[in-house]
Amino acid sequence: MTAPTKELRSGRIDGREPAVRLDAVSKVYGRELLALDRVTLSVARGEFVCLLGASGCGKSTLLNLVAGLDRATAGTIDTGGARIAMMFQEPALFPWLTVSANIELALRVTSTGAGTTRKQRRARAAELLETVHLGDFGGKRPHELSGGMRQRVALARALAQDADVLLMDEPFGALDAMTRDLLHDELERIWRERGLSVLFVTHNVREAVRLGDRVVLLSSRPGTVIEDYKITLDRPRRTDSGEVTGQAATITDRLKQEVLRHARRAPAASGPDAATGTTPSGGER
């Protein structure tokens, strides 16, 4: 069992340069809704970091800030000019375009794809679809695919951006456990092959332990880093292995403690909703 480690304020993680570095980042919505409170967090180059926390603690807010979709109220975010791609729970594909055309469109709007011919983009789209094991489906429309296949297309589209950093907001949250398992394997392979830095938001503790080099816990709102677990289990891991389940149980206990602390402090936030933000280690969502 790994002990929680403290956030490395220097930004260097195990001697590696950070790909993403947040320093005392806060976000206030409107006049007074404090969503994030002085979050300090780094993701090293090539590192896979999972972010866990109760519902509404600011995980999506944090990803949006790193992606540059919104601005922090205070603090700094340094991505060192890295190319960033984002993937959400909904694949958000254009339904009237074929799978291949969805990828080609992404290629057309990226700096790496700009200036390429249509034929080159089609060939690149085919390569990317091969990468996610959808080589035979380029001519299909999104509605002809299963949910897991659509998320693979979304992953291929994210890869089309030739990103160094992949931000993933519950990308597999809507999938069944078996499909999710398969996608974990594929994501892990692609992450390794491409040396990506990944920041992955999930409510599923076992998924976090299955995938992460580190699992970072945010407090209930306002979100701030309360634990940073280093996961040193050998890869590939199995979500249902004893080691993964054991570490997930420790993290789940810590999360429950945090949810209860928050509920005691703010009675309005108690009850089932406050507690269901994160699945217990034994549960699937």
Ligand SMILES: Nc1ncnc2c1ncn2[C@@H]1O[C@H](COP(=O)(O)OP(=O)(O)OP(=O)(O)O)[C@@H](O)[C@H]1O
């Ligand atoms: N654009 C916005 N304007 C105002 N408040 C917002 C906005 N986006 C998020 N919030 C609020 O900020 C807080 C954090 O929201 P956020 O979506 O980042 O949490 P989360 O941890 O991703 O939640 P969940 O796990 O349920 O997806 C919530 O109280 C939410 O209502």
